[in-house]
Amino acid sequence: MELRPLGQTDLKVSAICLGTMTWGEQNTLAEAHAQLDFATERGVNFVDTAELYAVPPRAETQGVTERILGEWIAARGGRDRLILATKVVGRSPQFGYIREGRTRLDAPNIERALEDSLKRLQTDYIDLYQLHWPDRPVNNFGRLGYVHDTVPDAVPLEETLQVLDKLVRAGKIRYVGVSNETPWGVMRCVQASMQQRWPRIQSIQNPYSLLNRSFEVGLAEVAHQEQVGLLAYSPLGFGVLSGKYRGGKRPAGARITRWPNYDRYLSPAAQRAVEAYARIAEGAGMSLAQLALAFVNSRPFVTSTIIGATSLAQLEENLAAEQVVLPPALRTAIDEVHGDISNPSP
Ligand code: NAP
Numbered sequence: 001m002e003l004r005p006l007g008q009t010d011l012k013v014s015a016i017c018l019g020t021m022t023w024g025e026q027n028t029l030a031e032a033h034a035q036l037d038f039a040t041e042r043g044v045n046f047v048d049t050a051e052l053y054a055v056p057p058r059a060e061t062q063g064v065t066e067r068i069l070g071e072w073i074a075a076r077g078g079r080d081r082l083i084l085a086t087k088v089v090g091r092s093p094q095f096g097y098i099r100e101g102r103t104r105l106d107a108p109n110i111e112r113a114l115e116d117s118l119k120r121l122q123t124d125y126i127d128l129y130q131l132h133w134p135d136r137p138v139n140n141f142g143r144l145g146y147v148h149d150t151v152p153d154a155v156p157l158e159e160t161l162q163v164l165d166k167l168v169r170a171g172k173i174r175y176v177g178v179s180n181e182t183p184w185g186v187m188r189c190v191q192a193s194m195q196q197r198w199p200r201i202q203s204i205q206n207p208y209s210l211l212n213r214s215f216e217v218g219l220a221e222v223a224h225q226e227q228v229g230l231l232a233y234s235p236l237g238f239g240v241l242s243g244k245y246r247g248g249k250r251p252a253g254a255r256i257t258r259w260p261n262y263d264r265y266l267s268p269a270a271q272r273a274v275e276a277y278a279r280i281a282e283g284a285g286m287s288l289a290q291l292a293l294a295f296v297n298s299r300p301f302v303t304s305t306i307i308g309a310t311s312l313a314q315l316e317e318n319l320a321a322e323q324v325v326l327p328p329a330l331r332t333a334i335d336e337v338h339g340d341i342s343n344p345s346p
Helices: 029-041 064-076 107-121 157-169 183-196 215-226 237-242 268-284 288-298 312-323 328-340
Strands: 003-005 012-014 016-019 046-048 083-088 126-131 173-179 201-207 229-233 302-307
Touching: 003 302, 012 016, 012 302, 016 029, 016 312, 029 064, 029 312, 064 083, 064 107, 083 107, 107 126, 107 157, 126 157, 126 201, 157 173, 157 183, 173 183, 173 229, 183 201, 183 215, 201 215, 215 229, 237 268, 237 288, 268 288, 268 328, 288 302, 288 312, 288 328, 302 312
Parallel strands: 016 046, 016 302, 046 083, 083 126, 126 173, 173 201, 201 229, 229 302
Antiparallel strands: 003 012
16 A cells, blocks of 8 residues: 655555544444454555544434544554544534534634544544634535635634644644635645744645546645645545446445435536446446546545445455556546536535
């Protein structure tokens, strides 16, 4: 498994990061631990979780995923061999059950969120602490066009960075990252950190897949120039890029079968794109999932591809994609489809 530098840090993370958000909902503790054993035996050293998980988010399962991961760390040991990423939620009135609804990226909330995550994860430090989404409204989670929205009391990024600085100095966090951020937000953080000697943003965890290449519009250049790489989430578009929903199929137990409102990757345009990518994969003799993951893995601005799996068979296929090299003709064919059907699932 290839290891890549995380931003400007001394950490080297595996090119594939193990996502966790199905644990505690679609996957049991035993299944999650089997996934962790399987992935780490194959060279994965990077695991991504969040205080919010399991997904879909609900009060009864909030924090369960971190707890499952913490029990594995406690049982197996070797905490120092693992690069552990977790997240604090941004402003989210919809999750009133988290800190009694006081979910703001200010000192009291971040400090309490971190303490709770550390307890659940049974560790005394987090390698990469990420802001799950900004405190201010941004056009993320399915929106491509800019919607002007503002809240009068958004916590300034500078205030948030100052809290993170304190926590890094206290040794509770090694490095910090953002998620669901925009070019403005990332640049503002990078510049403020340089001026104030606050911790530098080392990663951007945003969606990126054959169905959503919007990262390339503004953020890819930022990633390159500032050495703050992409941790690409939903690389299979919630599983749509495995082809399992083609022709209107709804396999039992699969994410979008269980939660049909998770239809972000199933618009008519996305389905047309999936058909075109499936033809490319068939022509190349590989599965659609492997084409989709190999594409993400090969992008120069990607530090790590965060995969998700609900079975060991899926995990095996997804990890194997790390070895798949896409020849130039295949990349051209992919770009042609992208040119025709650009970002159908932002
Ligand atoms: P994804 O790759 O788009 O979807 C993964 C899902 O697709 C699996 O749970 C599985 O679901 C299905 N699948 C995976 N491999 C398959 C295969 N080989 N064949 C058929 N089906 C397959 O990724 P994701 O789960 O959305 O996201 C991955 C991770 O990114 C998460 O665990 C989380 O750590 C992170 N994430 C972060 C954010 C954020 O806001 N920062 C948002 C989303 C995700 P079924 O078996 O149910 O079909």
